[in-house]
Amino acid sequence: MAIEQFGICSEPNLHGYYLLFNVMDDRDDEVRAIVASLPEVFDRFGDRFSESNVNCVVAIGASYWDDFFPQARPKGLAPFLGMENEDRIAPAVGYDIYVEVRSDRFDVNHIIASKVCEMFGDSVELVEQTRAFRFLDGRDLTGFVDGTENPQGRHRREVALVKADYDEQFQGGSYLHIQRYRHNLALWGTLKQKQQEDIFARTKMANVEYKSEEKPPTAHIKRVNLKDENGDSIEILRQSMPYGDMKTQGLFFVSYCREPEPFMQMLKAMIYADGHGHFDHMLKYTQAETGAAFFAPSRTLLASL
Numbered sequence: 001m002a003i004e005q006f007g008i009c010s011e012p013n014l015h016g017y018y019l020l021f022n023v024m025d026d027r028d029d030e031v032r033a034i035v036a037s038l039p040e041v042f043d044r045f046g047d048r049f050s051e052s053n054v055n056c057v058v059a060i061g062a063s064y065w066d067d068f069f070p071q072a073r074p075k076g077l078a079p080f081l082g083m084e085n086e087d088r089i090a091p092a093v094g095y096d097i098y099v100e101v102r103s104d105r106f107d108v109n110h111i112i113a114s115k116v117c118e119m120f121g122d123s124v125e126l127v128e129q130t131r132a133f134r135f136l137d138g139r140d141l142t143g144f145v146d147g148t149e150n151p152q153g154r155h156r157r158e159v160a161l162v163k164a165d166y167d168e169q170f171q172g173g174s175y176l177h178i179q180r181y182r183h184n185l186a187l188w189g190t191l192k193q194k195q196q197e198d199i200f201a202r203t204k205m206a207n208v209e210y211k212s213e214e215k216p217p218t219a220h221i222k223r224v225n226l227k228d229e230n231g232d233s234i235e236i237l238r239q240s241m242p243y244g245d246m247k248t249q250g251l252f253f254v255s256y257c258r259e260p261e262p263f264m265q266m267l268k269a270m271i272y273a274d275g276h277g278h279f280d281h282m283l284k285y286t287q288a289e290t291g292a293a294f295f296a297p298s299r300t301l302l303a304s305l
């Protein structure tokens with residue numbers, strides 16, 4: 001049985017730091033060794049700051065995978081498919097390495113992220129860094145609680161981790177998709193509360209889901225709540241967090257899954273209008289500025305490198 005990276009299925013934290021790197025030419029051997037050692041480095045910080053619930057993940061970009069692990073490739077790993085329909089876009093940006101640092105202390109995240117950057121040194125270029133935070137009681141900056149319908153408890157592992165019967169060599173790993181969304185909060189703020197609630201099909205303060213027959217077909221949860229051919233729910237595990245300063249604000253969206261298709265199916269249902277012209281009206285108020293696909297290998301695989 002492969003052991004997964006513990007940050008994947010962990011509970012939400014108060015602070016996040018998302019780091020995206022590209023690897024410099026001819027530095028693959030060095031980078032592979034550093035990546036392989038990261039889970040133990042994360043463990044050491046977890047022990048040292050045990051009250052701060054350290055949860056970290058390292059993942060490899062779809063386009064970098066073959067340089068990182070030429071022996072084999074996770075069977076569903078493909079570059080992020082950029083999408084565009086009318087003024088709704090999901091751009092694709094390639095990154096080689098993703099490091100997610102989460103804990104309940106801002107300073108601890110800073111210490112861990114600094115250590116990661118120090119270890120990589122000039123073998124990589126840091127191309128993006130986003131500091132994120134828990135907002136109120138787990139809300140997105142639109143004011144709506146985010147994560148309510150996330151899989152809970154042991155079911156998180158079912159949803160997020162590759163099973164042996166899907167891909168034996170890569171069991172315990174996880175398909176990761178990220179998108180950095182930038183919100184137009186000024187425009188969002190012009191809506192009345194009921195108009196905002198209709199966009200999520202949930203009430204704002206009490207976070208109660210609308211009755212099925214009251215959900216507008218354009219509501220976010222209506223678009224992403226998909227069923228497979230057996231009528232079972234298609235699920236992902238979201239580890240998104242709000243980010244922002246006084247100029248730009250939004251959501252750093254993070255999806256883990258045992259296979260890559262669910263995220264892509266949901267994103268398509270958000271962006272492309274269905275036969276009745278319905279798409280996700282949340283996208284009138286937020287726009288993805290990045291998008292990338294990764295695979296987070298199991299700890300067992302990383303330790304074998």
Ligand code: HEM
Nearest residue numbers: 140144145146147148149181221224225251263266267286
């Ligand atoms: C549900 C916000 C992007 C998938 C929700 C909910 C909120 C929310 C407030 C309702 C509460 C909950 O169950 O978590 C946002 C925001 C986004 C965003 C602000 C970007 C700016 C996405 C994307 C996907 C996605 C890109 C997948 C491609 C889901 C799923 C649910 C959900 C699967 C649960 C639906 C259900 O079963 O009721 N989101 N979301 N979200 N979202 Fe998003």
